[in-house]
Amino acid sequence: MSDVHAFIDQNLERFRNELFDFLRIPSVSARTEHKKDLLAAADWLADRMREAGLQVKIEETAGHPIVRGDWQEAGPDAPTVLIYGHYDVQPAEPLDLWDSPPYEPEIREGKLYARGACDDKGQLYVHVKALESHMKTAGTLPCNVIVLAEGEEEVGSENLMPYVREHARELEVDAIIISDTGMMAKGKPTIGASLRGIAYWQLDVTGPATDLHSGSYGGGVINPATALARIIAGFHDDDWHVTIPGFYDDVDEAADFRAKIEDLGYDEDAFLEETGAPSLGGEVGQSTAERLWVRPTCEVNGLLGGYTGEGAKTVLPARAMAKISCRLVPDQDPHKIDELFRKHVANVAPAGVRVEITTIHGGAPWRGNLQGSLYEAAEAALEMAFGAGVVYAGEGGSIPIVPEFEDTLAAPALLMGLGLPGENAHAPNEWFLVENFERGIHAAAELLLRFAQK
Amino acid sequence: MSDVHAFIDQNLERFRNELFDFLRIPSVSARTEHKKDLLAAADWLADRMREAGLQVKIEETAGHPIVRGDWQEAGPDAPTVLIYGHYDVQPAEPLDLWDSPPYEPEIREGKLYARGACDDKGQLYVHVKALESHMKTAGTLPCNVIVLAEGEEEVGSENLMPYVREHARELEVDAIIISDTGMMAKGKPTIGASLRGIAYWQLDVTGPATDLHSGSYGGGVINPATALARIIAGFHDDDWHVTIPGFYDDVDEAADFRAKIEDLGYDEDAFLEETGAPSLGGEVGQSTAERLWVRPTCEVNGLLGGYTGEGAKTVLPARAMAKISCRLVPDQDPHKIDELFRKHVANVAPAGVRVEITTIHGGAPWRGNLQGSLYEAAEAALEMAFGAGVVYAGEGGSIPIVPEFEDTLAAPALLMGLGLPGENAHAPNEWFLVENFERGIHAAAELLLRFAQK
Numbered sequence: 001m002s003d004v005h006a007f008i009d010q011n012l013e014r015f016r017n018e019l020f021d022f023l024r025i026p027s028v029s030a031r032t033e034h035k036k037d038l039l040a041a042a043d044w045l046a047d048r049m050r051e052a053g054l055q056v057k058i059e060e061t062a063g064h065p066i067v068r069g070d071w072q073e074a075g076p077d078a079p080t081v082l083i084y085g086h087y088d089v090q091p092a093e094p095l096d097l098w099d100s101p102p103y104e105p106e107i108r109e110g111k112l113y114a115r116g117a118c119d120d121k122g123q124l125y126v127h128v129k130a131l132e133s134h135m136k137t138a139g140t141l142p143c144n145v146i147v148l149a150e151g152e153e154e155v156g157s158e159n160l161m162p163y164v165r166e167h168a169r170e171l172e173v174d175a176i177i178i179s180d181t182g183m184m185a186k187g188k189p190t191i192g193a194s195l196r197g198i199a200y201w202q203l204d205v206t207g208p209a210t211d212l213h214s215g216s217y218g219g220g221v222i223n224p225a226t227a228l229a230r231i232i233a234g235f236h237d238d239d240w241h242v243t244i245p246g247f248y249d250d251v252d253e254a255a256d257f258r259a260k261i262e263d264l265g266y267d268e269d270a271f272l273e274e275t276g277a278p279s280l281g282g283e284v285g286q287s288t289a290e291r292l293w294v295r296p297t298c299e300v301n302g303l304l305g306g307y308t309g310e311g312a313k314t315v316l317p318a319r320a321m322a323k324i325s326c327r328l329v330p331d332q333d334p335h336k337i338d339e340l341f342r343k344h345v346a347n348v349a350p351a352g353v354r355v356e357i358t359t360i361h362g363g364a365p366w367r368g369n370l371q372g373s374l375y376e377a378a379e380a381a382l383e384m385a386f387g388a389g390v391v392y393a394g395e396g397g398s399i400p401i402v403p404e405f406e407d408t409l410a411a412p413a414l415l416m417g418l419g420l421p422g423e424n425a426h427a428p429n430e431w432f433l434v435e436n437f438e439r440g441i442h443a444a445a446e447l448l449l450r451f452a453q454k
Numbered sequence: 455m456s457d458v459h460a461f462i463d464q465n466l467e468r469f470r471n472e473l474f475d476f477l478r479i480p481s482v483s484a485r486t487e488h489k490k491d492l493l494a495a496a497d498w499l500a501d502r503m504r505e506a507g508l509q510v511k512i513e514e515t516a517g518h519p520i521v522r523g524d525w526q527e528a529g530p531d532a533p534t535v536l537i538y539g540h541y542d543v544q545p546a547e548p549l550d551l552w553d554s555p556p557y558e559p560e561i562r563e564g565k566l567y568a569r570g571a572c573d574d575k576g577q578l579y580v581h582v583k584a585l586e587s588h589m590k591t592a593g594t595l596p597c598n599v600i601v602l603a604e605g606e607e608e609v610g611s612e613n614l615m616p617y618v619r620e621h622a623r624e625l626e627v628d629a630i631i632i633s634d635t636g637m638m639a640k641g642k643p644t645i646g647a648s649l650r651g652i653a654y655w656q657l658d659v660t661g662p663a664t665d666l667h668s669g670s671y672g673g674g675v676i677n678p679a680t681a682l683a684r685i686i687a688g689f690h691d692d693d694w695h696v697t698i699p700g701f702y703d704d705v706d707e708a709a710d711f712r713a714k715i716e717d718l719g720y721d722e723d724a725f726l727e728e729t730g731a732p733s734l735g736g737e738v739g740q741s742t743a744e745r746l747w748v749r750p751t752c753e754v755n756g757l758l759g760g761y762t763g764e765g766a767k768t769v770l771p772a773r774a775m776a777k778i779s780c781r782l783v784p785d786q787d788p789h790k791i792d793e794l795f796r797k798h799v800a801n802v803a804p805a806g807v808r809v810e811i812t813t814i815h816g817g818a819p820w821r822g823n824l825q826g827s828l829y830e831a832a833e834a835a836l837e838m839a840f841g842a843g844v845v846y847a848g849e850g851g852s853i854p855i856v857p858e859f860e861d862t863l864a865a866p867a868l869l870m871g872l873g874l875p876g877e878n879a880h881a882p883n884e885w886f887l888v889e890n891f892e893r894g895i896h897a898a899a900e901l902l903l904r905f906a907q908k
Contacts, residue, residue, distance in 0.1 A: 196669060200766045209730025213880060215650060215851030218753045218781050219745035220725060222694075222735040225754035225776075226686060233687030236680065271674060276663025281676040281806030291673035299672045300679035301769050302760035307777060312654045312814045314779060314852075315755050322679075323761055325768060327672055352735030360766040397669030398768075426667060 003137040004445050008129070012438050015129045016112075018048065019437070022087075022121050023105040023114040029064055029088035029155045038064045038151045041087045045128075045149055052132035054147065061159035064088060064151030071131070072144045078452055079174040080144035082409065084401075085124030086153035086180070089116035090426045097428035110434050117432035119425040123179035123418050124149055126437060130444035142452035146171060153180075156361070161404050168408060175374045175451065176405045179440065181417030184264065184393045186433065189382035189443070191375065192415025193260075193392040194293060195399050197328035197365030199337045200301075203228065203345065204356040205320045211306070212316040222352030225305040225320035231355070232322060234348045235298045239284035242298045242326075244344040250331045251296060252367075261289045264391055274422055293394020297327045323360075327396065334362030363400025368392075369412045373454035378414050380450050385443035416443065457591040458899050462583070466892050469583045470566075472502065473891070476541075476575050477559045477568040483518055483542035483609045492518045492605045495541045499582075499603055506586035508601060515613035518542060518605030525585070526598045532906055533628040534598035536863065538855075539578030540607035540634070543570035544880045551882035565885040572886035573879040577633035577872050578603055580891060584898035596906035600625060607634075610815070615858050622862060629828045629905065630859045633894065635871030638718065638847045640887065643836035643897070645829065646869025647714070647846040648747060649853050651782035651819030653791045654755075657682065657799065658810040659774045665760070666770040676806030679759040679774035685809070686776060688802045689752045693738035696752045696780075698798040704785045705750060706821075715743045718845055728876055747848020751781045777814075781850065788816030817854025822846075823866045827908035832868050834904050839897035870897070 008015075027041035028034040045067050046056045054069030067087065072080070092102035092115045100106040105114035112122065127147065134141050150160045164171060183190040207224040208217070237243050266289035272280050282291040291297075305320030307313035326337055342357050349355040369375070370392060379390045395415070402413050418440040424430045462469075481495035482488040499521050500510045508523030521541065526534070546556035546569045554560040559568035566576065581601065588595050604614045618625060637644040661678040662671070691697050720743035726734050736745040745751075759774030761767035780791055796811050803809040823829070824846060833844045849869070856867050872894040878884045 198669070198768070200768070207729075207731045210881070212729060213851060214751075214753045214755055214779060215652070215781055216849070217729060217746070218850060219736050219749055219751040220734060220742045220850075221729050221731040223753050225757050226690065228757070229683040229686035229754065230690075232680060232683035236684075240676075275661075275666060275671060275675050277661045277675040277806060278808055279806050280674060281804070282673050288674045292671070295673055297668075297673040299668045299677050299770055300683065300760065300774075301668055301767060302762045302771070303679050303682070303757045303774055304762040305758075306754065306756035308756045308758040308775065312777065312779070313755060314652070314654070316753055317756070320754075320757055321762070323766065325668060325766070327669055350735070352731060352733050354732055395670070396672060396674075397667060427664065 004133050005442055007133045007137045008441050008445060011133070015441065016434070016437070019122060019125050020105045022125060023116055024103050026103045027088050027151065028091050029152050030091055038088060042067050042151060045087050048128055049147060052128055053135035054131065054145070059163065061163060063159045066151070066160065066163055067149040069147040071141050074141060074144045078143045080146065080172065081175045081177055081448065081451065082171060082173040083127045083145065083147045083177045084405070085127065085178070086120045086150045087124065088151040088154050089121065090119070090154050094428065099429055107434060111431040112434050112437065113429060113431045115430055117430050118419045118423045119430065120153065120180045122432040122437055123440070126179060126418065126440040127177070127444050129441045130448065133441065133445050134448065142448040146173065157401050160401060161408065164405070164408050171409055173409055173411050176409065176411055176413040177416060177447070178402065178413060179416050179418055180399065181395050181415050182419030182421065182423065183417060183436070184391055185267065186420055187386065187388055189386040189388060189390050190393050190417060191368070191378055191382070191390055192395050192417055193368050193370060194330065194394045195366040195402055196296070196396055197332060197334055197363050197400065198325055198398040199328060199334040199341065199362045200323070200325040200360040201341065202358040202360055203231065203322045203324060205353050206318060207353045208316065208318045211318050214314040214316040218316050221316070222350055223316055224353050225317050227350045227353045228305065228320040228322055230350060231345060231348055232300060232324070240282055242296065244298070244340050246340045247296065247337070250333065250336070252330045260392055261287070261293065261394070264289065264393065270421065289394070292396040294329055296329050296332060299325055301325055327398065328365045330365045330367045332365060334364060338362060363398050364403045366403040368415065372412065374412050374414050374451060377447055377450035377454060378416055381443045381446035382416070384446050385439045416447070458587050459896055461587045461591045462895050462899060465587070469895065470888070470891070473576060473579050474559045476579060477570055478557050480557045481542050481605065482545050483606050484545055492542060496521050496605060499541050502582055503601060506582055507589035508585065513617065515617060517613045520605070520614065520617055521603040523601040525595050528595060528598045528906070532597045534600065534626065535629045535631055535902065535905065536625065536627040537581045537599065537601045537631045538859065539581065539632070540574045540604045541578065542605040542608050543575065544573070544608050548882065553883055561888060564888050566888050566891065567883060567885045569884055571884050572873045572877045573884065574607065574634045576886040576891055577894070580633060580872065580894040581631070581898050583895045584902065587895065587899050588902065596902040600627065611855050614855060615862065618859065618862050625863055627863055627865050630863065630865055630867040631870060631901070632856065632867060633870050633872055634853065635849050635869050636873030636875065636877065637871060637890070638845055639721065640874055641840065641842055643840040643842060643844050644847050644871060645832055645836070645844055646822065646849050646871055647824060648784065648821040648848045649819060649856055650750070650850055651786060651788055651817050651854065652779055652852040653782060653788040653795065653816045654777070654779040654814040655795065656812040656814055657685065657776045657778060659807050660772060661807045662770065662772045665772050668768040668770040672770050675770070676804055677770055678807050679771050681804045681807045682759065682774040682776055684804060685799060685802055686754055686778070694736055696750065698752070698794050700794045701750065701791070704787065704790070706784045712744065712748065714846055715741070715747065715848070718743065718847065724875065743848070746850040748783055750783050750786060753779055755779055781852065782819045784819045784821045786819060788818060792816060817852050818857045820857040822869065826866065828866050828868050828905060831901055831904035831908060832870055835897045835900035836870070838900050839893040870901070
């Protein structure tokens, strides 16, 4: 075993304890009352990155700061990698559903429970410790490195890309490495093959000037809630295909990737159990993994109208609202989907009501290159660290900054996620498998070595 | 002019002032903090009924009391009428939308503004003053009279019918007179020809055990909010006919009544303006008056699911809820409609979600007999008081106690409503046309005279 891996093994307990300290800081970016905690987390992280041998700056933004660490002494012939992660976390509420307090990290049955354990403090810290391990053993890193750790990922990363674009010339990199996703299953090291994009709207349907008595007026005017339900129901046919004209036009059917999915042996039973739904269901003719990874969706995220309290109130509501979002797959474009969605809703909206469509946000889908030296290095590093062959899995969620990073920096991104299904990333009892934290550090260290040698 | 009508005209100012006192009592039956106000209103009303010459009892119930006044000295050959009304009122909130405080009655441009002015204190008091006017002039009433004034109409009249059934032998009456509805328009004295019934449900659609991330899980399980929208959209076809199989089977097409509606000259423009909707709309092939009076409906009264706050949250909701109600017309039966509704929802509910149906309440529709001595007397009395011929109009709302009164007491009911369109009965700025209060007293007094002579 090389020096670096021996060093990692000898220091795992300290690494865990340090991560505990990081997790004790409630750096909830969504809540202004935690502003000082965001600063404390940024300072703490900056100190650890300095100890790892990086030149560290805390970059102010219009929101929470970006912690940046540079080490550019590998010389101009060595490649440069950008490691991205985030030190902010989701709110922990509802607190009563946590089995141990969210900011008092605790290991139970090999799982480290804490808010941010997996998303993303634990995964970000994997890379910090890999860098330290190289520096403490070799005195250098295998390649040039820039770490960007932002504090606004959970609130939309609004200030990250402006920073990246502004500093694009300093950020000429050969690879972008991100650990903020998951593995398919324990013991199955996974490279993220794709991300879905997103387009999100609010629909407001209005009719009468005020809520009306459903007896005295019902039947004589169109009910906005009924009209909204009709619009929503019209987004799918009976086979749960999306019916918005043109919706599937740019979907890359990617037969080669579908074949890969079939080989994965996706565990549908485990997925069903994880959701707690009565049964699986979705677009006819697609497997669950396909529905999640390579097929777009149209989902209701919220519904509100009329009387929603206990018992009965005979009201014909003046308005009804829905939050609707589509998950998109390559090569769908959120702007084009926005146009198609608006045109479709306008076409199907019943007479007698007004429909207002507000576009809330959008983000592009992404499919990884999955080839070249970065991916070869990652496959080898993960296989070494986990003792098992790498699988390529899709991801149903959206990380709009991934395609934006690739576009802005003209370098390939690698999703080396270390989470696991059921990790409760945005829910109570978030956890990170301690074994994945440890093997992850080995993998991250090995990845730099291998990528530098290519 | 007979003595009674002269007496009424001479005392109108006093009658108005007394009604002001009645309206100053905030007898909101829905709010426990107003319990003492309910008792105060009952006491106040009992005193006025005693002054009118009735034998008065305040009958305790499991809820708010029933004020009962009897005068049975017209002899066994004279008919007996039951006059029903209610002294409780709707909550006044939102208070900031009132132009004058809800419990400080005020007359502006001939309208008396106050909570309960029209619904139903003003209309109930019309009858109390008609009785007083007979007693103060003739020393007797033209016929035997029982007044029942309940304090729970706005919260479902739960204790009224049990009382009526328990006392059915004392309540052998020849007619039931109710002033708790409206006239078609100012100057058009109106007899209520029909009421719609109601069946009200809550639908709860559940899927995943908890709210899920719409990216990581979206597409793989059926979204309960989408499923609910599909169920709701399936209640109507494109022509807004209700699609529940068997729904229209018992609808009495009542061609004769339709012909009457056509003659009424229903003012659709005024109705549209009243609602503030962009346009009228509803079941194809029916006029607005038909849609409101002789056609059943299926309406969404409330919708709730997922994230309903500001901005975006990418949640696939674990559950979605709708409040749904059908307004029913003769001879639809709420119990049969409940069965048809349940069967239909079970048939159309998509696989992958659970649907729970809770029946919240039901009430039968009603169509008046519109013939016989009671109606002849009412037509004559209203024509005398208003100087215009009577019209028969339907009412889209439901008063389930009307058919229950008729069934329990085996006597015809007369709806002699004195409200007007736009009176804001359950809304801020409720008003009652002073002219209708005054003409109503004349009409109510004349009705007893005429009915006794038949």
